[in-house]
Amino acid sequence: MRYIHFTQPIARSVVPTADFGGRLAASGIDRQLDWLFGTAVAGFAGTARGGSFPVDVYGDKDSTYVRAELPGVTRDAISVEVVDGSLSIQASRKGKSAGGEDTVSFSREVSVPSEVQSDKISAVYENGILTITLPRAEEAKPRKINVSVN
C-alpha cells in the first residue's frame, strides 16, 4: 500500500468529518470513522493474511456437510482430504502485492464423524463458499428395527 500525499487536507478531510460528526451526534449512534488509508491498510493486512477461515458444520439424516468461506480462491488449487475422521481443506488465492503477484495459502482441519463413506465425498465451490458433502455410512444411519413380540 502506497502512501498518498494529501495536497489539500482541509478541503478533503476536515469538512466532511465535521459534517458527519454533526449527523452523528444527531443520530445518537456511536460510529467508528475510518479513513481510507487506515482502513485500507488494515483491510489489506486482513485479507492478505492466509491461514484459517471460518467454517460451518451441519447435517441431515443422510450426510454431514462442512461449509467454508473461501472467497476468490483458485478452483484448481482447492484440496479436500479425509483421514481418520479429520477433514483437511487447503486452498490458495492469487493476490497482488507490491512486487507483483503473490499467493496466499489457507488451510484448516475439521473433525468429522468417522463413519463417512470416504469414496462418496463431494465438494461444490460457489460464490466463494466451499461446501463439502460427507455421506454417512449405512451403519451409522439411524435404523428402525421392528421387534415382534410373541
Add this chain to the structure above:
Amino acid sequence: MSLFNSLIHPASGGCATGQQHQARRPRFEVEETDTAYGLTVFLPGVAKDGIEITDESGELRVTGKRSPGLPEGSSVLYRETSDTSFELVLAHDNSVDSGKIEAELKDGVLHLSLAKAESAKPRKISVN
C-alpha cells in the same frame, strides 16, 4: 479522496429509521492508479443478484445479501459464519466519475473499477 466507511450509516435513503439495521463491514482492498481507484470487496456467500451498488452524494455504497443459510431439514452442529448482510460505505467527495463505475463479481469477490473524475486528476498549473 476522503474515503471512509462505517458499519451503520445515517441519513441514507435506504435505511429507514426504527428498522433494525444490521450489517457488517466486509474486508476490502483499495488500489490507486493515476486514472482510477480499484476496489476489491470480499463477499463470500453473496450471489450476483444479492449485490447492490449505489453512488450518491459522493458516497459509494456496496451492500451484499447472503444467500439463505442452511438447507431445510438440516441441523447446525457448529457455526462460525454469519448470515448478516455486508455493507461498505466509502465517501469519495465526488472525486469518482459515477458514470464510469464498472463492477465484476467472481467467486464471492467483487471488483470495482472507479474512474477518477476529471477534477480529481492531478493537474499542473503554469504560472504566467
